[in-house]
Amino acid sequence: GIQVEQSPPDLILQEGANSTLRCNFSDSVNNLQWFHQNPWGQLINLFYIPSGTKQNGRLSATTVATERYSLLYISSSQTTDSGVYFCAGVSGGYNKLIFGAGTRLAVHP
Amino acid sequence: EAGVAQSPRYKIIEKRQSVAFWCNPISGHATLYWYQQILGQGPKLLIQFQNNGVVDDSQLPKDRFSAERLKGVDSTLKIQPAKLEDSAVYLCASSFQENTEAFFGQGTRLTVV
Structure with a gap:
C-alpha cells in the first residue's frame, strides 16, 4: 500500500494568520480526502479532492495527482481551527484508505 | 441523512476481558x-468490507480481533482477550463504494486497565 507523509507535524499560529499543510504520497492516488479531528475525536470531512482545487470558506485544497501531493490552505485562522488535520488516500489497485500521521494545529488568540 | 452510528461511546474493561463494538453505516453504503487510532497517531485500517465480504484484513490481529458484517449492513468488531495496548479509539467509517468519499462515526474510546 501507499505511504502518506504529512508536514509539518506541529504548527502554532496566532489568530488571523495563514497556513499551508502538505501531504505527500509514495504512489499515485485516485482518492484523496482531508479531515479535521476536533478535540472530541470526531473526524470531520473537509475535502474529497482526488485532483484539482476546491474552496470552502476560509479553507481550500489543491491536489496535484501526477506529482503525488496535496495542499490544504487555511486563511485568517481562528481558534476553532485548532485540532489535528489528516489527509488520507487510496492508491490504484489497493482500494485501502490510508492515513498520514497528521498535523497538529494550535491557534492562539 | 443520518451519519455513521457507533456504540458504545466509551468502554473501560480489564485486561483479558472481551469487548464488542457496533457500527451502523450510512444507508446504501457498500464499503465499511x-x-x-492510538493516542497521538493517525488512524490505522484494521479491516475493510465490501458488502459482506472482506476486502482487506492484513492489519487485523486475528489471534484476538474478529469482525463481521452480516447481511452487508451493520458490523461488529470484537476483541477477546483484550490487552493493555488495545487502549485506543475505534473508528468506523463507510462509503458508497470503494474509492468514494468516506464518512466517519464518532468512535468508541476503549480503555484497558
Whole structure:
C-alpha cells in the first residue's frame, strides 16, 4: 500500500494568520480526502479532492495527482481551527484508505 | 441523512476481558471500514468490507480481533482477550463504494486497565 507523509507535524499560529499543510504520497492516488479531528475525536470531512482545487470558506485544497501531493490552505485562522488535520488516500489497485500521521494545529488568540 | 452510528461511546474493561463494538453505516453504503487510532497517531485500517465480504484484513490481529458484517449492513468488531495496548479509539467509517468519499462515526474510546 501507499505511504502518506504529512508536514509539518506541529504548527502554532496566532489568530488571523495563514497556513499551508502538505501531504505527500509514495504512489499515485485516485482518492484523496482531508479531515479535521476536533478535540472530541470526531473526524470531520473537509475535502474529497482526488485532483484539482476546491474552496470552502476560509479553507481550500489543491491536489496535484501526477506529482503525488496535496495542499490544504487555511486563511485568517481562528481558534476553532485548532485540532489535528489528516489527509488520507487510496492508491490504484489497493482500494485501502490510508492515513498520514497528521498535523497538529494550535491557534492562539 | 443520518451519519455513521457507533456504540458504545466509551468502554473501560480489564485486561483479558472481551469487548464488542457496533457500527451502523450510512444507508446504501457498500464499503465499511474499522480503524484503530492510538493516542497521538493517525488512524490505522484494521479491516475493510465490501458488502459482506472482506476486502482487506492484513492489519487485523486475528489471534484476538474478529469482525463481521452480516447481511452487508451493520458490523461488529470484537476483541477477546483484550490487552493493555488495545487502549485506543475505534473508528468506523463507510462509503458508497470503494474509492468514494468516506464518512466517519464518532468512535468508541476503549480503555484497558
